Amino acid sequence: QVQLVESGGGLVQAGGSLRLSCAASGRTFSSSDMGWYRQAPGKEREFVAGISWSGGSTYYADSVKGRFTISRDNAKNTVYLQMNSLKAEDTAIYYCNAGPEVGVADYWGQGTQVTVSS
Numbered sequence: 001q002v003q004l005v006e007s008g009g010g011l012v013q014a015g016g017s018l019r020l021s022c023a024a025s026g027r028t029f030s031s032s033d034m035g036w037y038r039q040a041p042g043k044e045r046e047f048v049a050g051i052s053w054s055g056g057s058t059y060y061a062d063s064v065k066g067r068f069t070i071s072r073d074n075a076k077n078t079v080y081l082q083m084n085s086l087k088a089e090d091t092a093i094y095y096c097n098a099g100p101e102v103g104v105a106d107y108w109g110q111g112t113q114v115t116v117s118s
Contacts, residue, residue: 002026002098002107009094009112012086016116020081022096022109030074033102036081038092038114045095049081050102059102064090088118 008020020036035050049070050059058070067086072079079096094112097105 002028002032004096004098004107004109006094006096006109006112009114011115011117014086014088014116014118016086017082017084018086018114020083020094020096020112020114022079022081024077024079024098029077029098032098032106033100033104034070034072034079035097035099035102035105036070036079036094037097038090038094039111040089040092043092047103048094051079052102057102083114086114086116088116090114091116 003025005023012018031053033052036048037045038048039045048061048064049068051070051072055072067084069082094114096109099106
């Protein structure tokens with residue numbers, strides 16, 4: 001079992017940066033692929049970024065490629081999402097997940113709100 005807690009969300013101006021963290025508890029974190037998703041008001045949850053268990057492979061949605069960076073520290077049981085050059089359309093609740101592969105989620109966090117003012 002893996003429990004996930006996101007943090008780092010907040011209000012930022014367009015063009016600014018935020019770093020989200022997702023702290024995991026449980027023995028299987030280091031063997032789990034991790035992902036970040038987001039859900040804006042009135043929209044479906046969408047994939048943002050994913051990272052393999054080793055950190056050797058990363059994946060990004062086209063909308064964030066070149067602006068967001070996903071990373072992980074298995075010693076700290078934490079996955080990060082560095083978000084730069086934020087846009088108003090990045091406003092959403094951001095969720096992290098864990099699973100056997102990117103895109104397959106067994107566990108979800110409770111989410112953290114990111115609001116980008118234009």
